[in-house]
Structures are given as C-alpha cells and as structure tokens.
Amino acid sequence: MPLDFQGDLNPQQLRAVEKCKGPCLVLAGAGSGKTRVITYKLAYLITKRGIAPSHIMAVTFTNKAAGEMRSRVDVLIGTDLSRKGLWIGTFHSLCGRILREQIEKLGLGYTNRFVIIDEDDRTRLVRQVLKELNMDPKTYEPQKIVYRISDAKSNLVGPEELSDYGYSYIEKATATVYKLYQKRLQQGNLLDFDDLIALVIRLFDKCPEVEEYYGSKFEHVLVDEYQDVNKMQYELVKRLSKTHGNVTVVGDDDQSIYAFRGANSKLILGFEKDYPGAMVVKLEQNYRSTQSILDAANSLVARNRTRFAKKLWTDNGTGTPVHLFEALTPEEEASFVASSIDALVRGGADPRDMAVIYRMNSQSRVIEEALLASNIPYQIVGGLKFYQRQEVKDVLAYLRLGFNPSDNLAFERAVSRPSRGFGDKSLSELKQLAAEHGTSWFMALPEWVGQAKAGKTKDKLEAFVDLIVHIGAAGESAISAANLVFASSGLLEQYSDEGEEGDFERQSRRENLGEFMRTVDEFDRMSEDCSLGAYLSQVALIQDQDSMKPGTGTGVLLITAHSAKGLEFSDVFVVGAEEGVFPHRRALDSSADIEEERRLFYVACTRARKELSITYCTQRTSYYGSGFQEPSRFIKEMELTREKVAGVSSRERPELIEGDTVMHNIFGTGKVLEVFYDGNNQYVVIDFKKVGIKKLATQYAQLKKV
DNA sequence: TTGCAAGGGATTTTT
DNA sequence: TCCCTTGCAA
Numbered sequence: 001m002p003l004d005f006q007g008d009l010n011p012q013q014l015r016a017v018e019k020c021k022g023p024c025l026v027l028a029g030a031g032s033g034k035t036r037v038i039t040y041k042l043a044y045l046i047t048k049r050g051i052a053p054s055h056i057m058a059v060t061f062t063n064k065a066a067g068e069m070r071s072r073v074d075v076l077i078g079t080d081l082s083r084k085g086l087w088i089g090t091f092h093s094l095c096g097r098i099l100r101e102q103i104e105k106l107g108l109g110y111t112n113r114f115v116i117i118d119e120d121d122r123t124r125l126v127r128q129v130l131k132e133l134n135m136d137p138k139t140y141e142p143q144k145i146v147y148r149i150s151d152a153k154s155n156l157v158g159p160e161e162l163s164d165y166g167y168s169y170i171e172k173a174t175a176t177v178y179k180l181y182q183k184r185l186q187q188g189n190l191l192d193f194d195d196l197i198a199l200v201i202r203l204f205d206k207c208p209e210v211e212e213y214y215g216s217k218f219e220h221v222l223v224d225e226y227q228d229v230n231k232m233q234y235e236l237v238k239r240l241s242k243t244h245g246n247v248t249v250v251g252d253d254d255q256s257i258y259a260f261r262g263a264n265s266k267l268i269l270g271f272e273k274d275y276p277g278a279m280v281v282k283l284e285q286n287y288r289s290t291q292s293i294l295d296a297a298n299s300l301v302a303r304n305r306t307r308f309a310k311k312l313w314t315d316n317g318t319g320t321p322v323h324l325f326e327a328l329t330p331e332e333e334a335s336f337v338a339s340s341i342d343a344l345v346r347g348g349a350d351p352r353d354m355a356v357i358y359r360m361n362s363q364s365r366v367i368e369e370a371l372l373a374s375n376i377p378y379q380i381v382g383g384l385k386f387y388q389r390q391e392v393k394d395v396l397a398y399l400r401l402g403f404n405p406s407d408n409l410a411f412e413r414a415v416s417r418p419s420r421g422f423g424d425k426s427l428s429e430l431k432q433l434a435a436e437h438g439t440s441w442f443m444a445l446p447e448w449v450g451q452a453k454a455g456k457t458k459d460k461l462e463a464f465v466d467l468i469v470h471i472g473a474a475g476e477s478a479i480s481a482a483n484l485v486f487a488s489s490g491l492l493e494q495y496s497d498e499g500e501e502g503d504f505e506r507q508s509r510r511e512n513l514g515e516f517m518r519t520v521d522e523f524d525r526m527s528e529d530c531s532l533g534a535y536l537s538q539v540a541l542i543q544d545q546d547s548m549k550p551g552t553g554t555g556v557l558l559i560t561a562h563s564a565k566g567l568e569f570s571d572v573f574v575v576g577a578e579e580g581v582f583p584h585r586r587a588l589d590s591s592a593d594i595e596e597e598r599r600l601f602y603v604a605c606t607r608a609r610k611e612l613s614i615t616y617c618t619q620r621t622s623y624y625g626s627g628f629q630e631p632s633r634f635i636k637e638m639e640l641t642r643e644k645v646a647g648v649s650s651r652e653r654p655e656l657i658e659g660d661t662v663m664h665n666i667f668g669t670g671k672v673l674e675v676f677y678d679g680n681n682q683y684v685v686i687d688f689k690k691v692g693i694k695k696l697a698t699q700y701a702q703l704k705k706v
Numbered sequence: 707t708t709g710c711a712a713g714g715g716a717t718t719t720t721t
Numbered sequence: 722t723c724c725c726t727t728g729c730a731a
Contacts, residue, residue: 060720061720061721062721090720091721116721118721193721196721228720258719260717260718261719261720359717360716360717361717361718362716362722362723365722365723421707422707542721560719561718562718563720565720566720584717585717587717600718
C-alpha cells in the first residue's frame with residue numbers, strides 16, 4: 001500500500017512530520033499517536049526528501065520502543081530501505097556503538113573490547129571499593145553511593161570535580177569512592193550504563209573531529225520520550241544537532257516519571273529557548289480512551305504547576321464513568337478486582353486486554369492470590385529479570401572473563417561458581433599478587449596456582465584457567481564460547497537432577513540455562529556479527545528477556561505504574577489509591593515529588609481504553625504497623641463527583657459531602673453538615689430530622705445516601 | 707570455605 | 722510480611 005501521509009495523519013501530526021528543517025518539539029499527550037509521528041517522519045524524510053537512512057538517527061529509551069519503531073518503519077517503507085544504515089536504538093546502544101568504534105581515541109586506556117556492566121555489578125564494584133578503602137558499608141550504604149555517582153555522571157560531573165563539593169559525610173564519601181570506582185572501571189575496561197553516554201561526550205570534547213564526524217553524518221536527529229532525558233542525554237542531542245539544527249523531539253511533560261533517575265523534565269520545557277525558532281506542535285487528540293477517562297485525567301494533571309497546558313480530547317465518545325471502589329482491606333480490594341474481572345471475562349472480554357496497576361511491586365501478592373482463587377489467568381511484570389538471574393549471570397561471567405580477562409567482577413563470580421575451594425582468604429592473596437604485578441586478578445591467577453600446593457583446589461583452578469583461555473580463543477563466535485562454558489564449567493552439574501526430587505528452584509534454574517542457550521543460538525542465527533563481543537554488548541543492554549508486547553501475554557497483566565507507561569488496555573484497575581501508597585509516603589513532604597506521583601497516577605489512568613476502575617482501602621497493614629488510610633488526594637482531584645462515578649462500594653459507604661441527605665438505620669434521615677477527619681478516621685456531622693445533630697464515624701455508621 | 711539461620715530494612719527502575 | 726545481608730558454626 002502506498003504511503004498516505006495526508007490520509008494517515010491528523011493536521012497537527014502532519015505538520016510535525018513535514019517540518020524537516022530546523023528544530024521541532026512535539027508535545028504528544030497520552031495516546032495521541034506519538035510513535036506514529038516519529039515513524040512517519042522517518043518514512044517521510046527517506047521517501048519524500050531523499051535523505052539517506054544512514055544520515056538519520058532515531059533515539060529511544062527502551063529496546064522495546066526501538067524495536068517497535070524499527071518494525072513500523074519496515075512496514076511503511078520496506079525492510080530493504082530502512083535497514084540501510086538507519087540508526088535506530090536506545091541512547092545506550094547507539095552510544096555503545098560509537099564507543100566501540102572510537103573509544104581508544106579517548107586515551108584513557110579503554111579498548112574496544114570493553115564490557116558493559118549492569119546495576120548489580122555496579123553495586124558490587126562500589127562494595128569492593130568501599131572494602132578497599134576500609135569504609136564500612138553500613139555507614140556508607142553502597143546503594144546510596146551508587147545513586148550519587150550515577151547522579152554526578154549524568155550531570156557530567158567527573159570524579160575530580162565532585163571532591164570540591166563534599167559537605168555532608170555521604171557526599172565526601174561519594175567523592176572518595178567515585179575516584180577509585182572510576183579507576184577500577186578503567187583498569188577493568190568496564191563501562192557502566194552512564195559511562196556509555198558520558199564518555200561519548202568526553203570524547204567529543206577531546207576530539208572535535210569525532211564530534212564533527214557524527215554531527216555531519218546524522219543530518220536528522222529524532223528523539224522519543226524527550227521528557228525523560230537527563231542532562232548528559234540532552235547534551236548529546238545538542239551536540240549532534242549543533243551544525244544543522246534538524247532535531248525533532250517528541251514527548252509529554254505530563255508523563256515524566258523518572259526524575260528519581262535523573263530525568264529532568266525542565267529540559268523539555270526549555271526546548272524553545274535552547275533551540276530558537278523551534279516549531280512547537282501539540283497533539284491533544286487522543287485515540288485511545290473515552291472522554292470520561294480523559295476528563296478525569298485532565299482534571300488531575302492540570303493541578304501540576306510546571307507543565308505545558310494541554311487538554312486531551314477524543315472522538316471516541318463519553319463511555320462509562322470511571323469506577324470508584326472503597327474496600328476495607330487490601331484483600332477485599334483484591335477480591336473486588338478479581339470478581340470484576342471475572343464478570344468482564346464472562347461477558348466475553350479478553351483477560352489479556354486488562355491490567356491491574358499498582359504503585360509498588362509488593363502490592364501484587366494479594367491481587368495474585370485473589371486472581372488465583374478465581375481461576376483468572378494472569379501475568380506479573382517485574383521481579384527478577386531474565387539476565388539478572390543468578391544462573392544466567394554465572395554463565396555470562398565466564399563469557400565476560402574470557403572476552404576480557406581484566407574484568408575482576410566477572411572473575412570473582414566465575415571463580416566461585418561452582419565452588420572451587422577458592423574463598424576470601426585466597427582471593428585476598430591473589431589481589432595482593434595482582435597489585436604487585438599491576439595486572440588483573442585473573443591474569444595473576446596462574447602464578448598463584450603455581451605457588452599453591454597440589455590438591456583438589458589446585459586442579460580445579462588449573463582447569464578453570466584453561467577454560468577461560470579457551471573461551472577467549474573461541475571468542476570469535478558467541479555460541480562456541482557458550483558451548484564451552486556449558487561443557488566444562490561445572491555450572492550445569494550444580495542444578496542437575498540428583499538430590500531431592502521436585503526441587504522447584506533447581507528445575508527453574510535448569511530451564512533458565514536452557515533458555516539462555518536458546519537465546520545464544522538465536523543470536524547466532526539472526527545476527528550479522530556473531531562474535532562474543534557483539535553478543536556481550538547486546539546482552540548487557542537488554543534487561544528483560546520476555547519484552548511485554550501487547551497481546552502476547554497469557555492473562556491479566558499485574559504491573560507497576562512505571563512499567564505500564566507506553567502500554568494500553570481495554571480495562572484498567574488502579575489499586576491502592578491511598579495517601580501513603582499512591583502518592584507514596586516518601587513523596588508526601590515534597591511538592592515536586594507529589595507532582596511526579598500525580599503524573600504517575602495520570603500515566604496509570606490513561607492506560608485505559610474503555611473502562612477505568614480506581615480502588616482504595618480504608619485499612620492497610622504494612623510492615624510499619626496497621627493503620628487507617630485516607631483515599632488518595634488524586635481521587636478528589638479527578639473530580640469524580642458521584643454522578644460521574646459508577647459502581648460504588650460494596651458496603652454502600654459512598655463518599656459523603658456537605659449537603660448530602662443520608663439515611664441511618666436507627667436515626668432515620670438527615671442532612672450532612674460537615675465532613676472532617678480526626679487522625680485517620682473520617683467523621684460526619686449530621687442533622688437528623690428526628691434526633692437532631694449527631695457526630696458519627698463514617699467507618700462504622702451504616703449510612704446510605706438518599 | 708561454605709552453608710544456614712537470624713536480623714534489619716523495605717518505592718518506583720527504560721539502560 | 723518478606724527478602725537480602727551478615728555473622729556464625731561445621
């Protein structure tokens with residue numbers, strides 16, 4: 001079918017697509033066809049403007065988004081055309097690609113055999129560094145330090161610059177740790193996620209000709225989810241588009257929910273200033289939800305102060321009012337959700353097109369139990385990602401070490417799994433030796449083994465050295481390297497059948513290893529470059545194996561609001577809409593944090609196409625004790641007046657407001673004079689016709705609205 | 707060295 | 722309530 005830009009796009013979308021010269025900001029509300037704009041713009045540039053695909057860069061944040069964009073472009077203009085050198089990918093993967101070609105020009109000792117480490121390794125490295133510096137990890141929490149280092153890096157603050165700040169003890173500690181941490185990374189030829197981008201910018205600073213090269217190679221730069229960029233990503237985009245200014249960014253400031261990770265939504269708000277003469281297009285027509293849902297969502301997010309004014313509208317019709325349900329306990333809430341879903345399914349709805357969205361992963365358990373009891377198929381997103389699993393990381397450690405023998409993190413893991421009688425004591429001896437020679441731990445190992453007295457440990461370690469060397473030599477192909485690990489590492493045997501039957505964990509680990517082998521096999525068949533190096537850099541940037549494509553699930557999706565961004569469902573249940581849960585209690589005392597929680601709630605609600613149900617509990621028990629909850633302020637802010645709310649509480653305890661006429665079992669009818677709270681309890685003052693004015697706790701009084 | 711048990715801490719998490 | 726880290730015993 002021929003590409004029909006006029007027919008497929010609405011006027012605003014078309015404007016953004018046809019704007020080829022100069023900067024362009026597309027403010028795309030939820031469900032307004034943002035991906036469509038990017039993909040059509042790519043197609044437009046290539047087919048209508050004759051831009052070579054290799055001169056275009058399209059950047060996203062997730063592999064899933066990148067993959068989706070790629071396949072949609074394929075559909076629009078055909079695979080042959082779009083595969084010809086078009087750079088579509090995540091910030092991290094594209095920067096990784098640049099560094100793979102250019103990192104040696106940095107002159108910091110990195111080589112193009114660098115390995116990318118994940119969150120987990122990053123924390124472990126900080127732990128190692130703390131130990132080395134004799135700093136107590138209890139006083140200096142590794143997580144916090146990791147967070148601070150990451151924050152510094154993403155603001156382009158180097159290890160030397162940070163020491164100048166150091167006010168609080170943790171800041172001083174961070175500065176100290178940061179320096180050694182970065183040194184260890186360099187020595188190990190390792191890059192953390194932030195380095196991928198930060199080092200590209202350092203490279204541009206150091207070698208202007210490299211910056212120039214990429215700046216002129218990419219005549220057009222397109223960025224998705226621009227509200228989520230942090231300072232260094234922003235800087236990268238700016239550098240790449242410096243000469244030509246052909247930059248298109250698409251985003252929604254109302255869906256900025258990653259500030260806690262350094263995303264800075266002020267950057268999208270300042271786009272017009274940063275890129276003078278920018279065209280600004282607002283996409284406000286929503287193609288996803290009903291007007292009822294949008295009204296509620298609009299009213300909610302309009303309370304935020306720092307935002308571009310936007311108001312979503314739709315042709316989809318009013319639809320059913322938003323449902324609101326008050327439960328006594330999380331269990332009751334869960335059973336309400338389960339029975340509602342059950343009713344929908346009986347009515348012919350597809351559970352795979354529904355989602356239960358919550359603030360915290362810990363809320364999933366109760367829901368899961370209720371769905372289980374009702375025999376409703378479900379799927380939980382979150383928990384341990386495939387490549388984070390111990391057994392998978394173990395295999396990867398062998399591969400990494402074979403590829404890059406300087407990788408001490410991989411060494412530490414591989415050498416102890418399976419156990420070879422090489423523990424803490426031996427390791428510190430080895431470290432000593434390595435330090436003397438100025439080599440990595442693995443490279444010092446043969447000497448250490450040479451000094452060791454004969455025995456099982458010695459034999460095992462000799463075999464280990466042998467294996468790693470072989471992996472390195474087989475390194476031209478990922479699959480042969482992986483086969484070596486499976487054949488000789490002894491990892492597989494750890495999870496073999498012997499021992500207690502029905503060991504669930506063991507079995508699942510075995511299955512994961514099998515799955516791992518399948519992914520290597522697939523990589524071998526599908527990739528142009530099947531080398532171990534290519535494999536490792538791909539794997540490092542993919543966190544979840546089973547990326548959640550709509551419709552591929554097996555049942556109702558249980559998911560956090562964060563992970564739900566970008567997805568849509570026919571029916572959505574947002575649970576735990578309580579003060580302290582959603583908004584989260586850690587956000588309560590900062591207005592900036594509350595605004596982010598509000599956006600998060602907005603994201604959750606705008607996932608729904610047809611029906612949105614919001615539920616909350618009045619009593620919730622958590623680890624810090626049980627307590628009474630107030631409904632989330634966001635419920636009020638959505639202005640769900642009773643006429644607009646369907647399906648109230650099972651207990652028939654409607655929210656009361658001043659002026660309501662109510663019915664009490666004993667006192668008869670009366671008028672509500674006042675609603676107030678004392679602690680966590682809600683009270684009403686009612687003027688009863690027969691008995692006069694009474695103060696009642698709504699929780700206990702059986703009140704019916706008349 | 708390693709495995710197990712008790713204790714402390716507990717948002718969210720694209721890469 | 723649950724999970725991860727740490728400390729202790731075999």
